C-alpha cells in the first residue's frame with residue numbers, strides 16, 4: 601500500500617504532503633487518519649470525499665515548496681508539473697497515461713523518458729514496484745539534486 605510505503609520510507613522526516621491529482625482523496629485520508637500526516641489533495645476537479653482536505657486547483661511546481669513531499673499517483677495532466685517538483689522536493693511519481701510526450705509511450709517507455717529527464721536535471725530516482733494492482737504500479741521515487749553550498753573562504 602502506498603501510504604504504508606510513505607510512512608516506512610519517510611517516517612517523521614516529512615509532515616506536509618501534496619496528493620497531486622488525488623481524485624477522491626483516499627490516499628490523503630489514509631495518510632492523515634492512519635499515519636498522522638498533514639496531507640491534502642491538489643486536484644482541480646473537486647471530487648474529494650467529505651472531510652478530505654483539498655485545494656481545488658491545478659498543480660504547478662511552484663506549489664511544491666509548500667510541502668515536504670509530493671505524491672503523484674496516476675497524475676495525468678499534472679505529470680510534468682509533478683516531475684518538475686522533483687527538482688525541489690522529494691517526489692513519488694507513478695505515471696499512468698502518457699501526458700509526457702507527443703510520442704506514443706507505453707508504461708516502460710514512459711518511465712524511461714521521465715527517468716532520462718530526471719537524469720539531465722540531476723534528480724536522483726529509483727524505480728519502485730508498488731504492491732497494488734499493475735500494470736501501472738511502477739513509480740519513480742526521487743530526491744532533488746543536492747545544491748552544494750558555495751565555498752566561502754571567510755568561514
Ligand SMILES: C[S@@+](CC[C@H](N)C(=O)[O-])C[C@H]1O[C@@H](n2cnc3c(N)ncnc32)[C@H](O)[C@@H]1O
Pocket residue numbers: 620621622623624642643644645657658659673674675676677678696
Ligand atoms: C486518473 S485520475 C487519478 C486519481 C487518483 N490519484 C487515483 O489514482 O485514483 C487523474 C486525476 O488527475 C486530475 N488532474 C488533471 N489535471 C490536473 C492538474 N493539472 N493538477 C492536478 N490534478 C489534475 C484529475 O482531475 C483526476 O482526478
